[in-house]
Amino acid sequence: MASLERRLGLFSIITICISSMIGDGIFILPALGFMATGPSLFIAFLISAFCVFPAAVSKAELATAMPTSGGTYVYLERTFGPLAGTIAGLGLFMSILLKASVSLFGIGLYLSFVSNFTDLHVILFFLTIITFLNILGVGKVSSFVTAVLFITLTSVFILCIFAGFNIQPAYYDPLLPNDILGLLSACGILFVAYSGVTKVAAIAEEVKNPERNLPVGILLSLFITTILYSLVSFILVGNFDFQSITNFTEFNQTPIVLRLASSVGGKVFIHIMAIVAVLTMVNTANAGILAGSRFPFAMARDQLIPGFLGKLHKKFLTPVTSILLSGFTIAIILTQLDVIKIAKLASAFMIFIFIIINFSIIVLRESGAQWYKPGYKAPFYPFVQIFGILTGSILLIGIGQLAIFAIIGMAVPGVLIYFFFARKRVSRKGVIGIRGRRTDLTSQPPQEINKHYLGQESEFTTDAEVVIALFGKERSAEMLVEMGISMAQHTSIEVAHILEIPEQTDIHDLIEEPAEMKSVRRRINAMAEDKDENITYDPVVSHDVSRTIFEISQRVHCNWLLVEWRGKARGRFTFDNPIGWLKSHLQCNLAVFKDKGVRYIRKIMVVIHNDKNDKLILKMADHLAKIYLAEVTLMRFAKTSSSDEHKSFEQRYLKELSQQLTAPTRVKVVVGKNQVSSFIAETIEYDLLIMGANEPRLFKRIQGTFKDKMMSRAACSVLAVHESTFIRS
Structure with a gap:
């Protein structure tokens, strides 16, 4: 299967992340946040950043462990299974496109101050150009993104310098005119301003050196954007008297940034900032299509939606069909829906997804999945993730019923697509399904066991008294085998060296036996020859460790399964259990050895x-x-x-x-x-x-x-x- 070209460096990552945030975060959302909380707007931006931070570091960790196209969809699908992956993929696809639609509507709002072009056809024209740029490839779009971002940051910096001289300290008093509830409401609104910080994870497959560039790029982008938002909002509220505003509807007819530009440089500066805002909104919408189109691309490759959405263009090496679908979906939204309201619903769903992202880190680390080897690990685990779950829940409560509508509205289509299309095509379970309750194994007759999971190197047809399961982290495989020899009363022993890989990886792609397995094989065979023992060594590549162990024990009719006790691994807070729920449901005795x-x-x-x-x-x-x-x-x-x-x-x-x-x-x-x-x-x-x-x-x-x-x-x-x-x- 064709793969995306790795062409994005650290600078491109930072550019994409910041570009996907600052459009709404500077030119649209501050007015809504100011209306909700008043002079404490900059505090609301800071609090929102702290709430986003756990998801940012968690997603950086997940991206280095799974640097493939699809981002959050892939992480949740591999953790919780295809149903959760379908819901997450479609929900994120829609929420990102809805956010991009808000930016495109913002283009119309700011265009009205520099021209007479406010017609929907003009907005659709911008959408067509953005879609075409994405089809050409990330490199070409990245150049456009970089240029616009430089212009935006320069213009905003100049505006802040001049507006800073007009700050009135009295305008910051009272700091919380609407109390804590107003501040909490503003945090819920402003949260979506940071949602783009992890958007680059959706194109991780196109990132060079993802183990370093992804976490560094995400965290630097969050830091830079937080400083920018806090600075701009602090200066904004220092230039307007919240107490004197009696009609916010009339006040917001002129964007607050343009009001600030008018007070600094008059009509000329209004035109300059309006043009900058339009370019920035185009940039934000572009980043939305760029990241959003990768969700159906990744889902199609995993057979959750039709396969034609997962094909790459032979020349441009981009998922053209997915990009066109993204553009077409935004066009429908622009012409048919109340995008601002739906965008708020999408932001609530984004908060919910960030909560699940934090939870998925806990699941993956505590499950002990062999294939989960992130190049970067989130600091202060699990406290950062717990903080993210709690703060996200508080923000959802602050949003109210809209949060429930967002979750239901985005989840229902995903559930329907899974049950009517994907369920028949995929058998993956996710880490939760593999490590969790496995009645599919205990209720299945031995003769119906699927051979696929056991690979092709051994049929496991010879009976053994003891099966020794190696997972690659044993202190001494030889000592474990020594104990197995004693337990087996010098009869037959089966040593199964299990290599776990993600369910999305084809087992047959691993043609050559890993070096570690070759070394263990050599030592075990030497031990068998030296001690004149009947020991069979078999390397096994598996998607499902529980099923593999269960099937091997069934096939060889063993009385004992012997594994090594590993305790608490570094960076975990639960004790290791490599076979999960099956531990108490094996059809043989279990022995755990600590050497x-x-x-x-x-x-x-x-x-x-x-x-x-x-x-x-x-x-x-x-x-x-x-x-x-x-x-x-x-x-x-x-x-x-x-x-x-x-x-x-x-x-x-x-x-x-x-x-x-x-x-x-x-x-x-x-x-x-x-x-x-x-x-x-x-x-x-x-x-x-x-x-x-x-x-x-x-x-x-x-x-x-x-x-x-x-x-x-x-x-x-x-x-x-x-x-x-x-x-x-």
Whole structure:
């Protein structure tokens, strides 16, 4: 499939980002914000910037992990699945075009001050020119964008210098004439002024060195635009007495920027600023078509909408059909709809999308998806994302019912298109679907399992006692295999080295085995030969880790799945679980191993918890004790404050359990104030700790279960086992 040419550098990114914002943000929105909050307009711009910042850094991270055309649509589709991707793609496509339509209507407003051209046909003419420039290619459009942006910034800077001498300090008092509610309302209105800061992510596939240029470009653009908006709005409110304005409808008939220009340079300067405003609005509309057209392009490539929208022009290497669709959609809006009202609805939907963007960062980081490797990571995770979710929610509340209408109005078409077109053509689930509840696996008969997910290198037709799943982050694959050999009682072992890739990537594109897998294969094969063990090593490329593990365990009829415990990865606040919901629904027993580098196991510590895993724990301890010629110590915990009778009861209970073991066994009741700390102190004297591994709830995944705390702090190696409810007798 043809790909877009990477031709955009850092300067082009900053130019596109700023150009997509300053049109509305300087020439239209300040008047609406001034009407809502008065002299605190510049504060509202600053607050809005802070609310946008979490989404900006989050989107920069997502863009470096997925530098493909489509931006937000791609991120949400890969995170939450094709339904969310369809809704997000169409919703963003429409909201960006609606914003571009507002800019085009602004062209008509400002043209009326320098000419008699206010007819809709003139506005449509500008739309045609912009669409044609986009068809020619980003490079040509970028040159036009750069020139107009330079003229706009220069003109606004000159206006601010001269207007600054006319500032009246008394006009800033009172700062909040409409109280906090007015300020909150203004923030909701002005939020859309910053929405273009992440628009460049939609054309990430055309960015050179995206790992560096995307985050730097987005953050620099946000910083520059925030300073510009705050400066312009501070000077604007210092030149007009909010208290003396009694009729805002009449006041806004002349744009506030032109009123400021009139007070500085008279009619000549009004004409200059009106021309600059028209050029800037053209620029903003251009940026809207540029970014908006990439959404249907990316969606068509993923089969969510008809494929002809995803084709590139052979000469210009641009998605011509998508660009023409964008232009045609704007033309309908301009001729048929009340664009200003719909633009406000679109801005509410944009706030909602930014909330989901912040949430998607949390989902992707905590899921541990192997393919998610951003070149840039948002700072202060997850606090920045939580802040973005909370502030976005507050802004939606401030907008009121319009926010609900925006979400429903944009979501319904996406849902309809997904169920009537895309659902039959895609089987992707997204990270949430793969890691979440998988009744599609547990309810599916083994003979109906789809071979596609297992690749073509192995049919997995040989039975194995133990399947060892490698995910590429193991401390020592050899030590994990060593434990697997012991568990398998020297029978057969299947080592499945799983490489997870995004669902949108074709498995067959990965022809050559990665270097890391080749190295592990060589070492595992050498171990099998040296120890004369029946070990089969198979590299597996997978879109769906849960399905792959489930299918392999089904095919080889294993009794054990062995994985390494990885704890909390850096930059995450939940404990790792590579197989998600399937952990408690496997049709084989699960063993999680934490290697502490212990090579000789002579003393085994067993923690008994009186749960369903105790029988399996005792069986495993007895088996490994025979393999390693080790001594077993069964342990229970009793608080220091417990009665002697209770401690004696625990001692007798352990002695009863010890009768089930054939290996040398001792019992011990550990007395202390804290269960975890007391057991951790005991691990110093042992080589291996065996205990149960129950499935935790979400809060426990964040706080850490007893198993996680023990594994992270134990002085010896740890093996946690979980008995399957489906295990064969």
